[in-house]
Amino acid sequence: MNTRALPITERDGCQDPVLLNDWHVVGFSTDFEPGKLYPLTLLERDLIVWRDTHGAVHVWEDLCIHRGARLSKGWVQDDQVVCPYHGWRYNTQGRCTLMPAAPDETPMKKAMAFTYKVVERYGFVWMSLGEPSHDIPVFPEWDDADFIKVHSGPYIYEANGYRSVENFIDATHFPFVHAGLNGVTDNPDRLLPYSVELTPTGLKSSEVRVFQPQGDFRGIPVVAFYTYHAFRPLVAYFSKRTQDADAQGNPVTDKSNLFTTFFTVQAVNDKQSIVRICAALDIKPAPDAEQTRKRADVVFNQDREIVETQRPERIPVELRYELHHRTDLMGQRYRSWLRDLGVTYGVY
Ligand code: FES
Numbered sequence: 272m273n274t275r276a277l278p279i280t281e282r283d284g285c286q287d288p289v290l291l292n293d294w295h296v297v298g299f300s301t302d303f304e305p306g307k308l309y310p311l312t313l314l315e316r317d318l319i320v321w322r323d324t325h326g327a328v329h330v331w332e333d334l335c336i337h338r339g340a341r342l343s344k345g346w347v348q349d350d351q352v353v354c355p356y357h358g359w360r361y362n363t364q365g366r367c368t369l370m371p372a373a374p375d376e377t378p379m380k381k382a383m384a385f386t387y388k389v390v391e392r393y394g395f396v397w398m399s400l401g402e403p404s405h406d407i408p409v410f411p412e413w414d415d416a417d418f419i420k421v422h423s424g425p426y427i428y429e430a431n432g433y434r435s436v437e438n439f440i441d442a443t444h445f446p447f448v449h450a451g452l453n454g455v456t457d458n459p460d461r462l463l464p465y466s467v468e469l470t471p472t473g474l475k476s477s478e479v480r481v482f483q484p485q486g487d488f489r490g491i492p493v494v495a496f497y498t499y500h501a502f503r504p505l506v507a508y509f510s511k512r513t514q515d516a517d518a519q520g521n522p523v524t525d526k527s528n529l530f531t532t533f534f535t536v537q538a539v540n541d542k543q544s545i546v547r548i549c550a551a552l553d554i555k556p557a558p559d560a561e562q563t564r565k566r567a568d569v570v571f572n573q574d575r576e577i578v579e580t581q582r583p584e585r586i587p588v589e590l591r592y593e594l595h596h597r598t599d600l601m602g603q604r605y606r607s608w609l610r611d612l613g614v615t616y617g618v619y
């Protein structure tokens with residue numbers, strides 16, 4: 272049983288155990304330099320992140336247990352966080368080491384910062400507000416040296432996190448939202464039936480075939496076969512196998528390239544999310560990281576603009592509230608899966 276003291280502010284904001292006991296990306300590893308405090312919000316909870324001089328990252332509630340001042344307004348001194356109100360100091364364990372008004376006294380046992388689990392993986396900082404019963408999802412290409420990794424984002428969507436994920440696992444918007452890049456408006460792909468199965472690592476689709484006039488950083492036409500995977504409510508992935516094609520969409524080679532994308536969402540609240548991604552590419556000749564990142568900026572900003580228009584902001588998980596077609600199978604299953612997992616926060 273978790274007997275750790277909980278912050279009083281925990282009573283506000285998200286109460287959904289599915290999300291509280293999950294891992295969430297709250298930044299890129301490179302975002303956090305030693306010696307500084309970084310405020311952020313996850314699921315309506317105000318937090319601070321800081322890195323100590325040994326390289327360890329800490330995520331705490333943005334709250335001093337003494338009188339509730341925001342630690343983010345304080346500073347880091349000698350690997351300790353100093354509260355800006357009465358100067359209490361907290362070490363890397365979150366333990367108060369000094370109350371300046373009573374410097375000779377040992378601070379009481381309860382004088383602790385509210386600390387959370389944190390792990391760095393795939394160039395992201397992951398944290399949990401609770402007790403996750405599962406590990407962080409596996410990014411299959413991360414340890415494969417044949418793949419070049421390119422991070423991009425953050426993309427701030429003024430939109431619900433699940434709406435952002437659903438957009439990421441949707442193949443029928445390409446000709447309209449990404450016209451000229453991932454699809455052709457005047458000649459949209461006819462989607463052949465595909466399947467979606469529930470696996471131990473989440474929902475996974477079979478391959479979905481589309482034509483892309485500029486399918487990657489090379490700016491050449493490809494036939495793309497997408498396999499979508501929703502690992503967690505706010506973490507998804509696709510693996511895109513491509514074959515170079517002519518302008519009509521006929522493959523000109525048997526050789527496949529692989530382009531995968533690991534997609535993470537920080538749900539700031541139920542109507543704002545921060546998307547961070549990492550692409551992994553095994554394409555010859557080797558991809559240019561900067562061009563790949565620039566292309567991701569274009570594509571994800573196009574997505575952001577449309578997702579921000581969706582109403583209601585909270586995603587409906589009862590299928591009767593919107594209209595579903597067989598070509599939306601992945602999104603449809605995603606919504607039902609959220610409902611089956613018992614997700615209650617941010618859904619309609
Ligand atoms: S509120 Fe932080 S030291 Fe008093």
Ligand SMILES: [Fe+2]
Nearest residue numbers: 438448449574
């Ligand atoms: Fe898109």
